[in-house]
Amino acid sequence: MSLTKDRVMELETLCRRFRTDTIALLHRLQTGHAGGSLSVCEILTVLYMECANISVDNRCAPDRDRVVLSKGHAAPMLYRCLSEKGFFPLEELETLRQPGSRLQGHPSMGKTPGVELSTGPLGLGLSAGVGMACANRLQGNGACVFVVLGDGELDEGTVWEAAMAAAKFRCDRLIAIVDWNKVQLDGMTRDVMPMGDLRGKWSTFGWNVLECDGHDIAQLYDAIQTAKGLADGKPCVILANTVKGKGVSFMENTNLYHGKAIDDDEFSRAMLELEGAENA
Amino acid sequence: MPEALRDVYGESLRRYGLANDRVVVLDADLATSTKSVLFGKACPDRFFDVGIAEANMVSMAAGFAACGYIPFVNTFATFIASIGAVSAKCLIGYSHLNVRLMGGNNGLTGGYDGATHHCLDDINVMRGIPGMLVTSPCDPVQMDWLVQTLIDDYRGPAYVSISRMGAGPVYKAGERFTLGKAKRVCAGADATVFACGLSVPRALEAVDRLRQEGLSIALWDMFTLKPLDEEAVRDAARETGAIVAVEEHSVLGGLGTAVAEVLAESGLAVPFRRVGIRDRYTESGSYPQLVEAFGLGVDAIADAVRQTVARKKGARG
Numbered sequence: 001m002s003l004t005k006d007r008v009m010e011l012e013t014l015c016r017r018f019r020t021d022t023i024a025l026l027h028r029l030q031t032g033h034a035g036g037s038l039s040v041c042e043i044l045t046v047l048y049m050e051c052a053n054i055s056v057d058n059r060c061a062p063d064r065d066r067v068v069l070s071k072g073h074a075a076p077m078l079y080r081c082l083s084e085k086g087f088f089p090l091e092e093l094e095t096l097r098q099p100g101s102r103l104q105g106h107p108s109m110g111k112t113p114g115v116e117l118s119t120g121p122l123g124l125g126l127s128a129g130v131g132m133a134c135a136n137r138l139q140g141n142g143a144c145v146f147v148v149l150g151d152g153e154l155d156e157g158t159v160w161e162a163a164m165a166a167a168k169f170r171c172d173r174l175i176a177i178v179d180w181n182k183v184q185l186d187g188m189t190r191d192v193m194p195m196g197d198l199r200g201k202w203s204t205f206g207w208n209v210l211e212c213d214g215h216d217i218a219q220l221y222d223a224i225q226t227a228k229g230l231a232d233g234k235p236c237v238i239l240a241n242t243v244k245g246k247g248v249s250f251m252e253n254t255n256l257y258h259g260k261a262i263d264d265d266e267f268s269r270a271m272l273e274l275e276g277a278e279n280a
Numbered sequence: 281m282p283e284a285l286r287d288v289y290g291e292s293l294r295r296y297g298l299a300n301d302r303v304v305v306l307d308a309d310l311a312t313s314t315k316s317v318l319f320g321k322a323c324p325d326r327f328f329d330v331g332i333a334e335a336n337m338v339s340m341a342a343g344f345a346a347c348g349y350i351p352f353v354n355t356f357a358t359f360i361a362s363i364g365a366v367s368a369k370c371l372i373g374y375s376h377l378n379v380r381l382m383g384g385n386n387g388l389t390g391g392y393d394g395a396t397h398h399c400l401d402d403i404n405v406m407r408g409i410p411g412m413l414v415t416s417p418c419d420p421v422q423m424d425w426l427v428q429t430l431i432d433d434y435r436g437p438a439y440v441s442i443s444r445m446g447a448g449p450v451y452k453a454g455e456r457f458t459l460g461k462a463k464r465v466c467a468g469a470d471a472t473v474f475a476c477g478l479s480v481p482r483a484l485e486a487v488d489r490l491r492q493e494g495l496s497i498a499l500w501d502m503f504t505l506k507p508l509d510e511e512a513v514r515d516a517a518r519e520t521g522a523i524v525a526v527e528e529h530s531v532l533g534g535l536g537t538a539v540a541e542v543l544a545e546s547g548l549a550v551p552f553r554r555v556g557i558r559d560r561y562t563e564s565g566s567y568p569q570l571v572e573a574f575g576l577g578v579d580a581i582a583d584a585v586r587q588t589v590a591r592k593k594g595a596r597g
Contacts, residue, residue, distance in 0.1 A: 130343060134340070162339070168330075
């Protein structure tokens with residue numbers, strides 16, 4: 001069953017707040033990755049708020065669902081979602097990337113409540129997800145493992161080693177979601193490393209392939225629920241079409257704001273757009 | 281014919297792994313060589329051959345460990361310490377995950393396969409990962425104890441450098457060890473030899489030979505390279521006044537380096553010598569040929585000890 005219109009609107013409102021909070025935070029701190037955090041906003045929001053069985057109460061349960069943010073540089077948006085879920089207070093976000101903080105520049109398992117795997121070096125998360133999915137099956141639980149990948153990350157050969165392994169080990173409770181924003185640090189993905197037929201690649205590696213608008217809450221929800229419902233022995237990837245820097249016009253579709261600090265002028269312009277959207 | 285350590289490992293892993301359903305075993309298409317195949321045949325449900333994809337294998341192990349399993353990850357030492365290193369460092373070490381990284385064909389035991397299949401830097405790589413237990417057993421009794429300990433007792437990331445070959449047993453059946461504590465093989469007054477892996481039985485032969493020459497040499501098995509038994513090093517320096525470290529590894533970053541660090545920081549300026557590979561690539565050959573050619577044999581160890589003892593006497597004179 002799809003989400004109700006009211007619930008979709010609630011989640012859209014939440015996403016606007018997450019974007020505003022994240023840009024304001026990264027401006028205050030003068031560090032952190034804005035572009036990828038903005039593009040992955042709806043993906044993480046739908047996972048944490050709707051689709052994944054994750055909560056503070058079940059955080060130690062062996063049969064909980066797990067979310068692995070393989071594109072670890074989008075940590076600011078992950079932390080915003082985890083604070084919303086109650087894993088730590090919202091105010092703790094102010095400590096992001098600072099000495100002594102539980103909120104490291106890239107997610108650190110064991111330090112940050114709710115983080116299921118340390119990530120940062122790209123290309124490792126899907127492999128760990130395969131291990132988790134195999135472990136869940138050994139334990140006989142039906143938990144899902146969601147691995148959120150960047151599209152630039154797909155340059156890493158280990159992603160495709162993991163893709164083969166997931167198919168071999170019939171990990172049908174493993175769901176990969178590609179934040180397909182078409183931009184990476186050095187430029188457009190088609191220029192830095194052309195991926196060719198991405199749908200065909202995953203398909204020939206033995207995966208079910210779904211595609212959706214990665215900023216459309218209803219579409220994302222439907223795609224994830226469809227993926228959860230598939231029990232055909234194949235892992236499933238959702239290619240979520242997104243826009244890097246989504247929500248701030250001058251940050252969109254460019255590599256300029258992958259990881260650079262946001263200056264005061266940029267911040268003012270960004271807030272006009274984000275708060276305008278919030279108040280619309 | 282001494283029992284090869286890889287065969288002992290495979291049998292121990294099968295035996296203790298079968299008894300503990302938290303153990304899972306991964307291999308990257310070398311199971312018949314690393315001997316993880318013995319577990320794989322006995323327990324196919326908990327055995328995962330990932331194909332020739334070491335990086336994926338080590339990261340998969342992190343996922344298993346995150347879900348409460350004790351994964352044993354098997355491939356050659358040279359691959360696990362290079363292709364597997366980023367996951368060992370950033371996933372496993374960083375989060376102190378309960379993964380056992382098992383590096384087979386350590387040192388020169390890849391023999392005829394040549395330099396690409398020898399491993400002279402695994403100890404160096406793994407020592408650099410905070411919280412990583414680094415070990416290299418020297419004989420069947422110790423190998424078996426170590427596998428059991430890594431399943432039943434130890435919690436945290438561990439690396440084991442495993443020889444493909446065997447040597448005369450050093451220990452009697454039932455001998456017990458303590459992780460992080462050097463094991464005294466024999467006592468002596470004129471110098472102390474620290475060794476690990478198959479260098480221990482070779483050093484034992486050298487020490488026996490030197491005894492016939494009237495030299496009394498202590499031998500300690502430093503099977504735990506990290507955390508290093510620093511106290512044993514300091515005590516040996518004070519008691520015998522001369523130290524030799526012997527390893528089938530580069531002299532850069534391995535046992536000799538670790539011992540030198542302790543001596544230097546303790547201000548114990550005793551005559552000291554490292555026996556290991558001197559910053560060079562190796563080549564193809566039989567294992568015994570290579571051990572001799574690269575200065576790791578019984579003669580070379582005995583020479584190094586004699587020279588170190590002589591330096592001590594020279595310093596006193």
